[in-house]
Amino acid sequence: MGAMSEPVRPARPHHKLTDEGRRMREVLTYARRGSRFTPAQEAAWEAHHRDWVIPDEAVDRPDFSWSDWFGREAPLIVEIGSGVGEATAALAASRAAYNVVAFEVWRPGVAETLGRLAQAGADNVRMCSVDAVWSMQHLFASGSISELWTFFPDPWHKKRHHKRRLVSPSFAALAADRLVPGGAWRLATDWADYAEQMVAVLDAEPRLSGGVVERWDERPVTKFERKGVNAGRSITDLRYTRLP
Numbered sequence: 001m002g003a004m005s006e007p008v009r010p011a012r013p014h015h016k017l018t019d020e021g022r023r024m025r026e027v028l029t030y031a032r033r034g035s036r037f038t039p040a041q042e043a044a045w046e047a048h049h050r051d052w053v054i055p056d057e058a059v060d061r062p063d064f065s066w067s068d069w070f071g072r073e074a075p076l077i078v079e080i081g082s083g084v085g086e087a088t089a090a091l092a093a094s095r096a097a098y099n100v101v102a103f104e105v106w107r108p109g110v111a112e113t114l115g116r117l118a119q120a121g122a123d124n125v126r127m128c129s130v131d132a133v134w135s136m137q138h139l140f141a142s143g144s145i146s147e148l149w150t151f152f153p154d155p156w157h158k159k160r161h162h163k164r165r166l167v168s169p170s171f172a173a174l175a176a177d178r179l180v181p182g183g184a185w186r187l188a189t190d191w192a193d194y195a196e197q198m199v200a201v202l203d204a205e206p207r208l209s210g211g212v213v214e215r216w217d218e219r220p221v222t223k224f225e226r227k228g229v230n231a232g233r234s235i236t237d238l239r240y241t242r243l244p
């Protein structure tokens with residue numbers, strides 16, 4: 001029997017095992033949520049997942065390439081945590097020249113997004129449900145992302161959960177590396193202390209320059225933004241660019 005070849009990438013989150021074969025504990029930026037589809041989500045999934053959802057296992061292939069899944073080469077935009085796709089569909093529809101990769105681990109959100117993409121006539125988006133942090137590390141080359149969007153990332157309020165926040169020094173270094181020089185990272189949050197953390201972390205990353213900006217008028221108001229506003233929180237938009 002021939003020797004098994006070494007995998008080209010480390011195991012994805014949820015697939016890492018300890019020496020005893022138990023699942024490794026991992027610090028992830030998301031929590032598992034329900035996976036039940038509504039009838040509308042089910043219909044959208046059935047209609048579009050074959051064309052627009054990249055199966056998780058695909059990223060284990062040594063020859064994985066984003067352009068193969070889009071069927072064309074085009075500059076890449078990456079959204080992390082696209083939720084139900086309100087921003088994704090509207091922004092992608094007006095950016096037909098870009099390939100948009102939307103990461104969302106919550107399947108009902110992915111299914112709902114598919115319906116919104118169809119409605120908006122945006123066929124330039126591919127959905128991926130593999131952890132976006134792992135994916136940024138292992139599936140993108142340095143200087144390969146034209147724009148990065150993280151709108152209303154999970155706030156992880158409790159102090160002991162702050163380590164799960166997406167915007168951390170290590171992730172900022174990774175994002176800065178993957179962005180093309182001049183490429184923008186747009187963020188929004190409705191949590192004042194997370195906005196402060198974002199500014200502190202991103203200001204400290206030497207390859208990024210930017211700060212708090214006016215609300216990005218192209219960004220549609222999402223469910224999470226509405227929830228925040230209704231609860232009396234103010235919204236902070238940020239924009240940083242990758243220095244040459």
Ligand SMILES: C[S@@+](CC[C@H](N)C(=O)[O-])C[C@H]1O[C@@H](n2cnc3c(N)ncnc32)[C@H](O)[C@@H]1O
Pocket residue numbers: 029030031080081082083084103104105106109129130131132133150151152153154155166222223224225
């Ligand atoms: C608070 S919601 C915001 C959704 C959307 N951007 C909006 O504004 O309505 C954050 C989303 O990010 C997703 N998420 C968090 N970390 C992620 C990761 N590492 N990879 C993929 N999705 C992630 C969660 O599943 C969740 O749906």
